[in-house]
Amino acid sequence: MMPSPPTIQTVTQLSYLVAAALFILGLKRMSSPVTAVSGVRWAGAGMVLATLVTFLAFTGASPLNVALVIGAIAIGGTVAWISGKRVAMTDMPQMIALYNGMGGGAAAAIAAVELFRGSEHGIVHLVIAAVGGFIGSVSFSGSLIAFAKLQGLITKSVRFGGQKFVNLAILLVTAGLGFLVVSGMDSGLPLAGLPAVSLFFAFSLLLGIAMTLPIGGADMPVVISLYNALTGLAVGFEGFVLDNAAMIIAGTVVGAAGTLLTQLMAKAMNRSLGNVLFSNFGESSSAGGAGVTGSQKAIEASDAGVMMAYSQKIIIVPGYGLAVAQAQHKVWELTQLLIDHGVKVRFAIHPVAGRMPGHMNVLLAEAGVPYDLISDLDEINAEFETADVALIIGANDVVNPDARANRASPIFGMPILNADKAKNVVVIKRGQGQGFSGIDNALFVLDQTRMLYGDAQAAVSQLIQAVKAAG
Amino acid sequence: MIDGVIALYIFMLAAFTGYEVISRVPVILHTPLMSGSNFVHGIVLVGAMVALGQADTTLLRVIGVVGVILAAGNAVGGYVVTERMLKMFVSAGRKKGPR
Numbered sequence: 001m002m003p004s005p006p007t008i009q010t011v012t013q014l015s016y017l018v019a020a021a022l023f024i025l026g027l028k029r030m031s032s033p034v035t036a037v038s039g040v041r042w043a044g045a046g047m048v049l050a051t052l053v054t055f056l057a058f059t060g061a062s063p064l065n066v067a068l069v070i071g072a073i074a075i076g077g078t079v080a081w082i083s084g085k086r087v088a089m090t091d092m093p094q095m096i097a098l099y100n101g102m103g104g105g106a107a108a109a110i111a112a113v114e115l116f117r118g119s120e121h122g123i124v125h126l127v128i129a130a131v132g133g134f135i136g137s138v139s140f141s142g143s144l145i146a147f148a149k150l151q152g153l154i155t156k157s158v159r160f161g162g163q164k165f166v167n168l169a170i171l172l173v174t175a176g177l178g179f180l181v182v183s184g185m186d187s188g189l190p191l192a193g194l195p196a197v198s199l200f201f202a203f204s205l206l207l208g209i210a211m212t213l214p215i216g217g218a219d220m221p222v223v224i225s226l227y228n229a230l231t232g233l234a235v236g237f238e239g240f241v242l243d244n245a246a247m248i249i250a251g252t253v254v255g256a257a258g259t260l261l262t263q264l265m266a267k268a269m270n271r272s273l274g275n276v277l278f279s280n281f282g283e284s285s286s287a288g289g290a291g292v293t294g295s296q297k298a299i300e301a302s303d304a305g306v307m308m309a310y311s312q313k314i315i316i317v318p319g320y321g322l323a324v325a326q327a328q329h330k331v332w333e334l335t336q337l338l339i340d341h342g343v344k345v346r347f348a349i350h351p352v353a354g355r356m357p358g359h360m361n362v363l364l365a366e367a368g369v370p371y372d373l374i375s376d377l378d379e380i381n382a383e384f385e386t387a388d389v390a391l392i393i394g395a396n397d398v399v400n401p402d403a404r405a406n407r408a409s410p411i412f413g414m415p416i417l418n419a420d421k422a423k424n425v426v427v428i429k430r431g432q433g434q435g436f437s438g439i440d441n442a443l444f445v446l447d448q449t450r451m452l453y454g455d456a457q458a459a460v461s462q463l464i465q466a467v468k469a470a471g
Numbered sequence: 472m473i474d475g476v477i478a479l480y481i482f483m484l485a486a487f488t489g490y491e492v493i494s495r496v497p498v499i500l501h502t503p504l505m506s507g508s509n510f511v512h513g514i515v516l517v518g519a520m521v522a523l524g525q526a527d528t529t530l531l532r533v534i535g536v537v538g539v540i541l542a543a544g545n546a547v548g549g550y551v552v553t554e555r556m557l558k559m560f561v562s563a564g565r566k567k568g569p570r
Contacts, residue, residue: 016517023511024488030507031496036557040507044550047513051546054517061524065532069520072536076543084551089559095552096506099513103545106515109538113522113531124475228509235515236485240478242518248478249485250514256489257508261501351501358502365559 008056015053016246022046023250027257033371050246076102089366090323093356094150097224100231101143107136107234108201114241115181115197125241126182132237134178134204139230141208146224149212158213164278167210174203211277221356222265222276229258265352294445296432299452301459304426305466311388313344315380317417318360319353321394321430325456328367331393334464335369341467347373348380348417350398381418390422392443394429394456400441410439425449428459503560506553513546 022042029039051073058066080099087095111133115126148154177200184196215223232254239247266273308314316335322328335345347369353360364374375383384390392399399419402409419425420443427444429451443449452459496504519542523535 019514023514024492027489027492027504027507027511030504030553030557031492031500033497033500033560036500036503036560037554040510040550040553040557043507043511044554047510047516047546047550050514050517051520054520057521058524065524065526065535068532068536069523069539072523072539073516073520073543076540077547080544080546080548081551084548084555087552089556092502092506092552092556095548096502096509099545099548099552100509102541102548103509103512103515106519106538106542106545109534109541110515110518110522112534113526113538116531116534225505228505228512231515232508232512235512235518236482238515238518242521244518244521245481247514247518248481249488250511252482252485253489253492254508254512256486257493258489258505260490260493261505261508264501356502356505358500361500362502362556362559371560 008059012053012057013245015049016244019046019050019053020246020249022049023246024253027253088326089363090326091151092362093221093224093354093359094147096356097143097147097150097220097227100224100228101140101147104136104139104143104227104231104234107231107238108133108140108204110238110242111136111234112197112201114238115185115200116194123182126185128237129241130178130182130200132234132241133201134174135230135237136234137201137204138208138211139227139234141205142212143208143224143227143231145209145212146220146227150220154213157216163210163214167207170203170207170210174200174207177203215277219276221352221354221359222262222273224356225258225262225265226273226277229255229262232256232258296444296451297449299426299450301452301454301462302466302469304450304452305463306470307424307426308338308343308389308391308463309341309467309470311338311343313346313383313387314338314389314391315346315348315384315387315419315422316391316393317348317350317353317395317399317419318364318393319350319395319398320359321396321428321456323354323359323363324394325458327393327456327460328363328369330457330460330464332364332367332369334460334467335373337464337467345373346375346380346383348384348419349374349376350395350417351377353395353398377415377417384418384421387422389424389426390419392419392425392427392429393460396429396441397439399443400439401446402439402442406442419443420446420449423448426452428452428454428456430455500560503553503556506549506556510546510549510553513542513549516542516546518542 023046026039026043029035029042111129114129177196180196181200232251236248236251236255239251266276338345347364349360361374397411399417400411401420403411403414403416406412425448427449431453444451519538523539526532526535
């Protein structure tokens with residue numbers, strides 16, 4: 001860091017301390033619905049404070065560098081502001097992946113600057129810089145692949161025999177290069193290390209790509225959460241390198257919180273993290289070989305509407321299909337209509353419904369559904385038995401009874417919503433094919449199940465008309 | 472300034488804090504919270520600014536500028552989407568109870 005007068009140093013350090021405290025308090029407030037908005041504003045205030053104070057420490061920096069900093073913040077900030085304001089709620093998961101990847105890339109850039117400079121701080125700093133740079137690079141390229149997959153830019157999962165060994169080989173090469181970089185610099189050959197540093201980052205980026213490509217879309221929430229934690233960790237490591245307490249604290253807090261969140265999500269799918277990363281679950285077409293027999297029985301919206309209008313109790317199970325069709329507002333309209341008919345309506349949310357945990361809650365909140373109508377898996381599972389209709393809107397694996405009963409099924413053991421226990425099941429689905437994960441669904445061929453084919457928004461609109469017609 | 476062992480203490484306490492803060496969160500807030508924590512690691516902006524501030528060759532300036540652009544994107548984008556999501560929860564809460 002540029003030498004600056006001691007008072008400025010003190011002001012800077014104390015401001016970072018305040019910023020770190022604001023981040024933690026902000027996260028704390030974000031964990032309750034009532035205080036959540038104020039939470040992000042507290043954290044935002046911390047960010048603004050830390051950024052402004054960093055300019056104070058620039059007293060020794062060249063005017064060119066200061067101008068570059070301001071220009072770069074203006075560019076990055078403006079682009080992100082516009083894209084963040086415009087993105088549809090349904091596309092949130094991939095935007096979070098994208099912004100997270102950018103953070104990882106920034107951490108890697110800091111590491112690159114430190115390594116190219118050849119740090120004067122000794123070997124421990126170099127090692128930490130390199131490890132942080134590695135993690136940040138993996139998070140950067142991996143998040144970009146996750147973004148591309150969710151955005152539909154990459155539709156195929158690349159898989160081949162011995163893939164794990166190829167990835168392991170990339171990892172070992174990266175580690176070897178990292179060793180070369182650090183040992184070369186420690187013995188005072190910074191320039192000789194330049195090609196090695198470049199290769200080190202190239203292989204780190206390659207590993208992120210190679211790791212993420214084979215993972216199926218259904219597992220992306222867990223992967224994004226993992227990369228979120230990794231970026232936090234990388235930021236924490238670079239904080240050590242730069243002697244910046246705000247970065248250490250904020251990065252580590254996110255690293256720990258993100259790791260816990262990732263575990264919660266993997267647990268909700270009854271799978272270990274290793275399983276998510278290294279098994280080919282999630283998209284392979286052969287995964288459905290569990291042998292579901294029977295045929296799907298279609299129903300017209302008018303019949304389904306009458307059935308629902310005269311029900312006592314309906315449980316709605318939303319899934320990714322609802323998000324894709326942007327049907328959340330229509331669903332709330334239907335719900336209000338049914339409530340006016342004296343029907344008891346509840347929403348059942350599976351922890352991994354959609355593309356992120358809580359994705360469905362966000363969409364329903366956007367439509368204005370009050371959260372006392374929304375229940376999670378543990379609260380509602382016993383109630384399906386007393387429900388007249390379970391209305392499944394674009395959900396698939398999370399209601400597949402094979403997860404309970406069929407040991408051969410790839411999702412055996414995953415906790416599911418027991419929609420099959422309802423007296424009638426109406427499934428809104430685009431077509432007869434398998435869902436996103438490519439697994440056959442035993443629910444769809446049960447005797448009490450009727451399929452309502454069509455786009456979720458169109459189908460729900462038809463249901464609304466039918467319920468209105470039913471008086 | 473922050474010597475090794477002190478750094479380890481900070482690291483450990485921060486890790487416990489992160490774990491505690493998130494361990495009692497209702498599922499409905501998982502996505503906003505993931506987004507919020509994504510915003511918080513946007514603090515990397517500060518580090519990227521320092522790295523660019525002390526850059527003294529063209530190569531380092533290029534890397535530094537890329538770093539600051541990416542970091543600013545993380546911080547600003549993370550804030551915008553988190554606030555948008557959380558605002559919806561507030562309005563949904565106010566409209567409490569169907570007719």
